Amino acid sequence: MPLSDVDKTHLLAAIELARRARENGNHPFGALLVDARGVVVLEAENSVLTESDCTNHAELNLVRAASRMFDQASLRDCTLYTSTEPCAMCAGGIYWSGIGRVVFALSSASLMEMVDDPDREFELALSCREVFARGGRSVDVGGPHLEEAGRAVHAGFWSREPGSA
Numbered sequence: 001m002p003l004s005d006v007d008k009t010h011l012l013a014a015i016e017l018a019r020r021a022r023e024n025g026n027h028p029f030g031a032l033l034v035d036a037r038g039v040v041v042l043e044a045e046n047s048v049l050t051e052s053d054c055t056n057h058a059e060l061n062l063v064r065a066a067s068r069m070f071d072q073a074s075l076r077d078c079t080l081y082t083s084t085e086p087c088a089m090c091a092g093g094i095y096w097s098g099i100g101r102v103v104f105a106l107s108s109a110s111l112m113e114m115v116d117d118p119d120r121e122f123e124l125a126l127s128c129r130e131v132f133a134r135g136g137r138s139v140d141v142g143g144p145h146l147e148e149a150g151r152a153v154h155a156g157f158w159s160r161e162p163g164s165a
Contacts, residue, residue, distance in 0.1 A: 003103075003145045010034055010081040011105050011146055013043075018083035018153045021045035021058065028153045029083055031058040033066055033099070036077035042066055058082065059090035063097045072098030079103060083150055084111055085143060088124050091131035095139060102128060104143035105150030114151070115158040 003011070010032060017030020029046040044062035048054055059082055066075060075098040085108040086094060094102060108127060132139040144150070 003142065006038060007079075007081070007103055007142065008146065010040070010079070011083075011103060012149065013040070014081040015083045015105055015146070015149050015153055017043055017045050017058065018150075021047070022153065022157065025050050027057075028157055029058040031062045031080060031082040033062055034079045034081065035074075041078070042069070055089065057087065057090050059086045060093045063090075063093040063099070066099070067097050076100040083153060084108065086128045088126040088128075088131050091126075091128035094128075095132055095135050095137075099139070101140040102142070103145065104128075104141075105146045106154070107144040107147065110144065110147060110151060111154065114154050 014030045014032050017032065018028040019030070021030055022028035024045065026046045026049045031044050032040050033042040035041050042062055042065050044058045044065065046058045047056040047061060059080065062080065066078070070078070078099050079101040080094060080099050080103070082102065082104045084106040085104045086102065087108065112125070129141050132141065
């Protein structure tokens with residue numbers, strides 16, 4: 001699926017949320033939810049480190065808030081934009097929430113190339129498309145898009161180089 005100008009604007013905003021999450025002491029991931037009219041209704045940052053909760057990924061933080069605010073019928077017409085492809089855990093949450101479309105910047109495969117994890121202990125190599133394909137309803141997925149912009153917010157974060165976060 002080609003990236004529209006509207007999608008590009010929202011995806012860049014998700015990447016900016018990831019930058020903000022990093023500045024706030026968390027992993028660099030951000031997500032936002034846009035309704036059927038194209039209006040941003042929610043934003044979320046990763047808060048794994050600051051809240052000491054390994055499930056506080058940006059997408060799940062957003063899904064939790066969205067599920068409290070909207071019914072599944074409304075969420076079906078929403079798009080979740082995220083700085084990086086949702087992991088299997090987040091994809092499951094997105095699926096169960098009813099959100100109908102996901103657009104991401106950096107692919108999970110590209111992220112794993114940046115992570116210093118030689119034993120692959122923190123890798124769950126399962127694309128969001130694979131997770132969604134196992135469900136009974138379809139979730140439209142776009143991405144990777146703007147991978148260089150998505151990659152930039154992660155630069156130096158996952159390595160063990162001096163001066164990295």
